[in-house]
Amino acid sequence: MSTHAVPVEKYHGTGNDFLVVDAGEGVGDRSAFARAYCDRETGISAETVDGAGREGDATGDASSGRRGADGVLFLEIGERYRPTRVVMTLVQPDGSTAAMCGNGARVVARWAHDRTGDHEFMIDTQAGTRRATVSPDGSEATIEMGTPRFDPASVPVDRDEPLVEEETEGLVVTAVDTGVPHAVSFFEGGRGDPDGIDSVDLDAVAPPVRHADVFPQGANVNLAAVVDAGGGDERGRDGDGHETPAVIDQRTFERGVEGETRSCGTGAVAIVAVARRLGLIDGDTAVTRPPGGELRITVPDDDHATLTGPVAREFSGRVAADPR
Numbered sequence: 001m002s003t004h005a006v007p008v009e010k011y012h013g014t015g016n017d018f019l020v021v022d023a024g025e026g027v028g029d030r031s032a033f034a035r036a037y038c039d040r041e042t043g044i045s046a047e048t049v050d051g052a053g054r055e056g057d058a059t060g061d062a063s064s065g066r067r068g069a070d071g072v073l074f075l076e077i078g079e080r081y082r083p084t085r086v087v088m089t090l091v092q093p094d095g096s097t098a099a100m101c102g103n104g105a106r107v108v109a110r111w112a113h114d115r116t117g118d119h120e121f122m123i124d125t126q127a128g129t130r131r132a133t134v135s136p137d138g139s140e141a142t143i144e145m146g147t148p149r150f151d152p153a154s155v156p157v158d159r160d161e162p163l164v165e166e167e168t169e170g171l172v173v174t175a176v177d178t179g180v181p182h183a184v185s186f187f188e189g190g191r192g193d194p195d196g197i198d199s200v201d202l203d204a205v206a207p208p209v210r211h212a213d214v215f216p217q218g219a220n221v222n223l224a225a226v227v228d229a230g231g232g233d234e235r236g237r238d239g240d241g242h243e244t245p246a247v248i249d250q251r252t253f254e255r256g257v258e259g260e261t262r263s264c265g266t267g268a269v270a271i272v273a274v275a276r277r278l279g280l281i282d283g284d285t286a287v288t289r290p291p292g293g294e295l296r297i298t299v300p301d302d303d304h305a306t307l308t309g310p311v312a313r314e315f316s317g318r319v320a321a322d323p324r
């Protein structure tokens, strides 16, 4: 049993919040570490870590004051590469490991920027290597997210045809892989509509879909509502002739968190990919509005998707490597 203390840093992207630990710090049982420190009742906060420095960003701090986190990012930085590479492993609050995490990858880019001052990185995830960029002032990060895949083997779904707009355990869903499996269900009304997505008891409707037999590895479950279809046609262009992005309200119940999060980046890309496939939006760009902020997504036909949004640093300190 190891009793040493390890440095931890807390970051969030649109309220999806993560602890960051250097992979070289020798945390023996990563699952136990994540289960203990991510707990929303008894987990980490600026007040509970030793030597906490509240050197975080003053603005945009959507998750400040919350104990715990949506996961722990164990990171290994390789500064001898150009651009700098970071190997990312996300261990979730239930102790499982997720192959990819969009907001987590955005946090990784910001963390690497804070260490190196660089603005471009390669992030090695279990879903592949992703290029990341950080804005000049460090407040925003963009990740290349690969190409969303609907084929059954990729998601995976346990059937021969893609799962598109089919009733599954009470929700009409489309299944897509954006590095991790997602089920996306479109509703008529957005946030603020009395019958819209905020009227749904997500903690009740999502678990049967998340555990449905058709998803052999489970799925993250998204509710979405198109608020504005945007587009590149005459009507959809702004005064300068640019395509205006679609606007889509988002809620996501995450596998591994086993609850709703304030934001989910792979979910945002999944929603926009499904909206395009179903012909619900006009262009290939959209802003999604999860509870924790706004994300900008592009899903071009012939190129990888991208995910952009704010990232912020909250605090740092030390915790026991073995939480027991």
Ligand SMILES: N[C@H](CCC[C@H](N)C(=O)O)C(=O)O
Pocket: 016, 097, 098, 099, 100, 101, 102, 103, 104, 180, 181, 220, 254, 255, 256, 257, 261, 263, 264, 265, 266, 267
């Ligand atoms: N919050 C993450 C998703 C983590 C994926 C994970 N919940 C799973 O698939 O098990 C994101 O921003 O993309």
